[in-house]
Amino acid sequence: xxxxxxxxxxxxTGREIGDGDLCIFGVGLSMLAGYFxxxxxxxxxxxxxxxxxxxxxxxxxxxxxxxxxxISANATCFxxxxxxxxxxxxxxxxxxxxxxAAQIDKFxxxxxxxxxxxxxxxxxxxxxxxxxxxxxxxxxxxxCKRVVIxxxxxxxxxxxxxxxxxxxxxxxxxxxxxxxQFVGGGPVAIITTLGILRPEPLTKEFLLDSYFPFSGxxxxxxxxxxxxxxxxxxKVVPEPSARELEILRAIDVTGMLRKK
Amino acid sequence: xxxxxxxxxxxxxxYTHDGMIYASGAGLPVGSESVVFGREMVRQQRKHxxxxxxxxxxxxxxxxxxxxxxxxEAAFSGLEVxxxxxxxxxxxxxxxxxxxxWSNLSMSLRFLGAALGWPFVPTTANIGSDIQSRSAFQPDxxxxxxxxxxxxxxxxxxxxxALPVAKPELAAIHVTMSDVAGNALLLGTEWSRFExxxxxxxxxxxxxxxxxAACIRQYPNLVxxxxxxxxxxxxxxxxxxxxxxxxxxxxDEEHMNEMNRLLASDEGCAKYIEEYIHSWQTHDDFISxxxxxxxxxxxxxxxxHLLDPYRQWIKSDDEVAALMNESVFAKESVGR
Numbered sequence: 128x129x130x131x132x133x134x135x136x137x138x139x140t141g142r143e144i145g146d147g148d149l150c151i152f153g154v155g156l157s158m159l160a161g162y163f164x165x166x167x168x169x170x171x172x173x174x175x176x177x178x179x180x181x182x183x184x185x186x187x188x189x190x191x192x193x194x195x196x197x198i199s200a201n202a203t204c205f206x207x208x209x210x211x212x213x214x215x216x217x218x219x220x221x222x223x224x225x226x227x228a229a230q231i232d233k234f235x236x237x238x239x240x241x242x243x244x245x246x247x248x249x250x251x252x253x254x255x256x257x258x259x260x261x262x263x264x265x266x267x268x269x270x271c272k273r274v275v276i277x278x279x280x281x282x283x284x285x286x287x288x289x290x291x292x293x294x295x296x297x298x299x300x301x302x303x304x305x306x307x308q309f310v311g312g313g314p315v316a317i318i319t320t321l322g323i324l325r326p327e328p329l330t331k332e333f334l335l336d337s338y339f340p341f342s343g344x345x346x347x348x349x350x351x352x353x354x355x356x357x358x359x360x361x362k363v364v365p366e367p368s369a370r371e372l373e374i375l376r377a378i379d380v381t382g383m384l385r386k387k
Numbered sequence: 388x389x390x391x392x393x394x395x396x397x398x399x400x401x402y403t404h405d406g407m408i409y410a411s412g413a414g415l416p417v418g419s420e421s422v423v424f425g426r427e428m429v430r431q432q433r434k435h436x437x438x439x440x441x442x443x444x445x446x447x448x449x450x451x452x453x454x455x456x457x458x459x460e461a462a463f464s465g466l467e468v469x470x471x472x473x474x475x476x477x478x479x480x481x482x483x484x485x486x487x488x489w490s491n492l493s494m495s496l497r498f499l500g501a502a503l504g505w506p507f508v509p510t511t512a513n514i515g516s517d518i519q520s521r522s523a524f525q526p527d528x529x530x531x532x533x534x535x536x537x538x539x540x541x542x543x544x545x546x547x548x549a550l551p552v553a554k555p556e557l558a559a560i561h562v563t564m565s566d567v568a569g570n571a572l573l574l575g576t577e578w579s580r581f582e583x584x585x586x587x588x589x590x591x592x593x594x595x596x597x598x599x600a601a602c603i604r605q606y607p608n609l610v611x612x613x614x615x616x617x618x619x620x621x622x623x624x625x626x627x628x629x630x631x632x633x634x635x636x637x638x639d640e641e642h643m644n645e646m647n648r649l650l651a652s653d654e655g656c657a658k659y660i661e662e663y664i665h666s667w668q669t670h671d672d673f674i675s676x677x678x679x680x681x682x683x684x685x686x687x688x689x690x691x692h693l694l695d696p697y698r699q700w701i702k703s704d705d706e707v708a709a710l711m712n713e714s715v716f717a718k719e720s721v722g723r
């Protein structure tokens with residue numbers, strides 16, 4: 128295998144981006160996936176960060192944040208959080224958002240806030256492990272037409288019920304989102320280190336859609352904390368092409384994704 | 388126009404107090420942030436701060452580690468690609484700091500609502516999530532109905548959330564440039580500084596550069612924080628260090644990591660305060676502490692061209708020192 132699991136995950140995420148999409152990326156992995164797509168197959172996709180920095184491509188390496196110098200060197204617009212997350216995301220203008228997840232459930236609800244041992248600890252307040260919180264993920268989950276979630280595929284992270292819903296997916300499933308006035312459609316894919324899960328159209332439960340060449344249905348089921356169902360015709364994801372790898376590595380100049 | 392230049396020491400002494408509702412701007416983890424103002428608050432041993440911030444920053448990380456704040460309301464508690472904020476994690480997991488979660492849009496809207504004098508802000512952000520139904524201030528109440536109460540749209544009958552407005556007693560805001568009166572120019576994202584500056588009862592700016600008023604009159608469209616809402620201006624180049632200031636300096640990768648490493652323990656935090664707060668008094672000391680070679684490296688970065696249109700109006704250190712003496716605070720000002 129001449130690529131890493133992380134690179135496969137980034138390329139599979141990038142393939143979700145269509146030419147012309149207005150996209151919002153977070154830091155790290157999702158930004159690499161996004162800029163890879165723009166360089167590879169979506170030259171007319173437009174990138175914004177929730178920091179309110181539009182039209183730029185990173186200079187000098189992976190940006191340290193959604194606001195730092197590396198993402199500010201060649202921008203076409205500097206604005207702010209209300210513009211990016213309010214005027215563009217919460218208004219429903221944004222086609223695609225990419226977010227990460229520390230814990231995720233079968234309806235695509237995401238926890239990035241913290242881990243608690245049990246209800247008792249939740250009632251006391253302080254978490255066992257404090258994570259990063261929402262940032263702008265909550266409104267990206269509510270407002271983007273399509274949301275792609277990236278997560279390391281481990282049983283402890285893929286759980287029947289998340290400790291805390293930081294970003295709503297399909298809540299209790301079915302049409303539960305309709306109780307709220309979200310303008311966005313919800314998550315269309317969970318792209319993991321092993322493969323891709325997509326929602327069943329009616330129940331909105333995430334099912335195994337495809338697996339990476341180095342993975343398989345059994346491994347994905349084993350690493351999922353709920354009884355993972357399989358879409359009929361689940362198939363292998365095409366491995367990265369030479370050109371995809373070349374372009375991704377040109378974006379990932381600091382080699383973040385090549386660390387095993 | 389009133390000359391509102393003030394020393395760092397005096398600004399913190401005069402505008403901050405124990406137990407206050409304090410906000411920093413931009414409230415970003417890597418970018419513009421009033422870090423040096425926060426260092427001075429640590430030096431002056433402020434306590435029981437109720438901190439409203441958009442995101443975590445090294446200032447928030449330091450305040451949590453050093454026991455300066457008891458409560459934080461924010462959207463994000465990490466340092467982005469620099470990792471989890473160790474001072475925050477330690478304080479929140481131990482229960483020493485109560486951290487109330489919001490999101491980046493809801494924090495902006497809460498500042499905007501306060502700025503406009505609204506009683507609350509109707510929103511689709513946060514509703515249906517545990518940001519709405521769980522409050523760190525009332526952890527035993529679930530679902531919490533008072534953090535973001537449901538409201539009915541009087542026109543359509545649909546259900547939305549009501550965000551409480553966020554009204555700091557003081558906002559200490561980092562800006563790239565300001566004139567002596569407080570007309571400020573921000574390079575890079577303004578994040579929520581526009582609405583934060585208007586939400587706060589008092590505003591103190593921390594400016595990398597003081598520029599001539601002619602610069603402001605050349606680019607009035609770009610003034611997002613006008614002097615009419617600014618109380619005082621602290622001239623302090625590299626004031627966001629180790630974070631970055633777009634157009635001026637990069638984030639200091641080495642110190643971002645070192646600071647976060649030290650804030651992971653009480654001993655490390657004490658060492659950090661000794662070495663990076665009590666060790667300096669003047670701005671010259673501060674630059675020496677960072678190091679001349681390091682400073683030059685940080686100043687030479689991929690965004691330096693963004694400052695070019697403004698350079699002709701930047702006041703030299705000597706000119707700023709002279710202007711400090713003409714400030715309304717001059718008579719009261721002592722030392723640094």
